[in-house]
Amino acid sequence: MKFILTLTFGCLLNLAGQGQKLAEFSVPPHEAVGPLIVTADLSKIPADLHQISLVKKDSREPVAFQLSGQKIVWKISEKEASQYLEYEIHHALQKAIKNDLHVKKEEGQLAIYQNDTKLLGYQMDIKDVPAGVNPAFARSGFIHPLNTPSGKRLTRIQPKDHYHHYGLWNPWTHVEYEGDTLDFWNLNKEEGTVRFAKLIYETTGSVFSEYEVLQEHVVLHGDKKEVALNETQTVRLYPLNDHSYIADFTITYNCATESPFKILEYRYAGFGWRTTEEWDNQNSTVLSSEGKTRKDADGTTARWCIVQGKLGTGNGGAIMLSHPQNYNHPEPLRIWPENQYGRGDMFANFAPTKTKDWTVEPGKNYTLRYQMLVFDGEMTASQAEAAWQQFAKPIEIKL
Numbered sequence: 001m002k003f004i005l006t007l008t009f010g011c012l013l014n015l016a017g018q019g020q021k022l023a024e025f026s027v028p029p030h031e032a033v034g035p036l037i038v039t040a041d042l043s044k045i046p047a048d049l050h051q052i053s054l055v056k057k058d059s060r061e062p063v064a065f066q067l068s069g070q071k072i073v074w075k076i077s078e079k080e081a082s083q084y085l086e087y088e089i090h091h092a093l094q095k096a097i098k099n100d101l102h103v104k105k106e107e108g109q110l111a112i113y114q115n116d117t118k119l120l121g122y123q124m125d126i127k128d129v130p131a132g133v134n135p136a137f138a139r140s141g142f143i144h145p146l147n148t149p150s151g152k153r154l155t156r157i158q159p160k161d162h163y164h165h166y167g168l169w170n171p172w173t174h175v176e177y178e179g180d181t182l183d184f185w186n187l188n189k190e191e192g193t194v195r196f197a198k199l200i201y202e203t204t205g206s207v208f209s210e211y212e213v214l215q216e217h218v219v220l221h222g223d224k225k226e227v228a229l230n231e232t233q234t235v236r237l238y239p240l241n242d243h244s245y246i247a248d249f250t251i252t253y254n255c256a257t258e259s260p261f262k263i264l265e266y267r268y269a270g271f272g273w274r275t276t277e278e279w280d281n282q283n284s285t286v287l288s289s290e291g292k293t294r295k296d297a298d299g300t301t302a303r304w305c306i307v308q309g310k311l312g313t314g315n316g317g318a319i320m321l322s323h324p325q326n327y328n329h330p331e332p333l334r335i336w337p338e339n340q341y342g343r344g345d346m347f348a349n350f351a352p353t354k355t356k357d358w359t360v361e362p363g364k365n366y367t368l369r370y371q372m373l374v375f376d377g378e379m380t381a382s383q384a385e386a387a388w389q390q391f392a393k394p395i396e397i398k399l
Helices: 383-394
Strands: 002-004 019-026 038-040 051-056 067-068 071-076 085-091 101-106 111-116 119-123 141-147 173-179 181-183 192-204 209-221 222-242 242-254 262-263 271-274 285-289 304-311 314-322 329-335 346-350 358-360 366-376 396-397
Touching: 019 396, 051 181, 101 192, 101 209, 111 192, 119 222, 192 222, 242 358, 271 314, 304 346, 304 383, 314 346, 314 383, 366 383
Parallel strands: 002 396, 038 396
Antiparallel strands: 019 085, 038 071, 051 085, 067 071, 101 111, 111 119, 119 141, 173 181, 173 262, 192 209, 209 222, 222 242, 242 366, 262 358, 271 346, 285 304, 304 314, 314 366, 329 346
16 A cells, blocks of 8 residues: 655754654554554655664654665554554664574575574575486575474475475476477476576565575576576565564566567466475365365465464464466466375465466566465464455555
């Protein structure tokens, strides 16, 4: 939800210890299930944004925020969201606020931690396969582990039934390129693969951690490898509270050559999640925005999908959210049947090309956005709907 607000600029007031007031604005009440993420565009503020502070107008209490280009980002608690909130921006260095997040490189990965708990690991190095397995299954450019805030693992890689399954990953299965029909998902065909190419940047602060990488969709022609599609993947992680966080994905594609990259209709492709081996048809559940469950969700469309279940002595899971501007939204789902491999192993996938083709034309950018609300405990349909509304209609203050 965007608000155009009237601001006061200039040399109006000096507060003790807080510097010159540059602007003031308000955020009206919102219904919320959990904390809200708020952004404000400060491109018109006549100041160095690296030398500002954000305070609550009534108490002068400093607010933890983080810069994102010409915007600031901060969190509003669920309790505060129901109130009319007033803020001021001052010309003063932001006071040091404890930062629980940090990013580090380890064991071929870029990892995001909250305190000592690893929340996410992005694989930069090629992940070798077990001894005796076709080396064509080795690849990079995926997320594993994805853990709950308490450190319980939600993903799985290289299962014996599908060595090409890699935690959270997003290849295309059926592609027409320069007269060939190619598969970038099923690696054993040795027609195509996806690989990490470059870390573009990483950043962390008191509100979020973020990284951006370049991934390449590579056509395999014997010893020759040709990059057909470039993918920029930006991942931003917001801790919300002790039991939940948001992982935000912005995926932008553009052709690497003068040839179009036509993604053909197929029953699975795109943003996929192979879940923990701990889950089966007895201890995990699926619920979509349209009320579909594990029994009947496959092949239907959805705005969101909750996948959750038993994790150790507790519970946890994630809500998968599709942005309304995504291609073929609400997106078709691929959900494995309840009797998959007898025990009911779990795989969930937003598959925008499940029902129609999608052509990526040279010289243009194409973007998909997803979020995963990762949690310990359990989530309800009303909480999932509230999360999707916040994703689809974020609070964006335009100054």
